Amino acid sequence: MSDESTEANLGPAAISQTSSRARSLEGLxxxxxxxxxxxxxxxxxxxxxxxxxxxxxxxxxQDRLPIxxxxVEQNFDGFLVDAHAAYLSGTNEFQQSRSEPMLWEFVEAYES
Incomplete structure (x- = not known):
């Protein structure tokens, strides 16, 4: 059954709703x-x-992580590494294990 014959059996409000849904983002x-x-x-x-x-x-x-x-990459273009380093340096694990050698290792990893 074609869309046209289906629409012929529907009232004007139903046709309008069906047509707009097919043209909306949700219909893709x-x-x-x-x-x-x-x-x-x-x-x-x-x-x-x-x-x-x-x-x-x-x-x-269904596809949360890739989306x-x-x-995020688009919004932090050029700043993603900085944002990630800021996040890591603020974690409890980082704060509790902070030592001079560990900080230098962190800075070297950040620079590379």
């Missing part, structure tokens, strides 16, 4: 939704998309 296949989420310009935009739609939330949950990795 997973393979297209995943790269779209990955290209969100900010983490806040990604959060808004994921919270706006159960379908997009499902896509995000988040791309968004």
């Amino acid at each position: 296949p997973f393979e297209i939704q995943q790269p779209i989420l990955s290209r969100a310009p900010t983490v806040d935009t990604l959060r808004a998309l994921v919270h706006a739609s159960p379908r997009l939330h499902s896509v995000y949950v 988040l990795r791309v968004v």
Whole structure:
């Protein structure tokens, strides 16, 4: 049964809802939704998309790490190493094991 014959049996409101859903982001296949989420310009935009739609939330949950990795890399372009070093230096493990040789090793690893 074609879309046209299906739409012929529906009322105007149902046709409008069916047509708009097919043209929306939610109507796209997973393979297209995943790269779209990955290209969100900010983490806040990604959060808004994921919270706006159960379908997009499902896509995000299925492929969370790769999507988040791309968004974070885009947002921290050129600063990702700095952000990672700042995070590591703030952990309890780092603070508790801090010694001069360990700090020099950390700085050398950071510079490379």
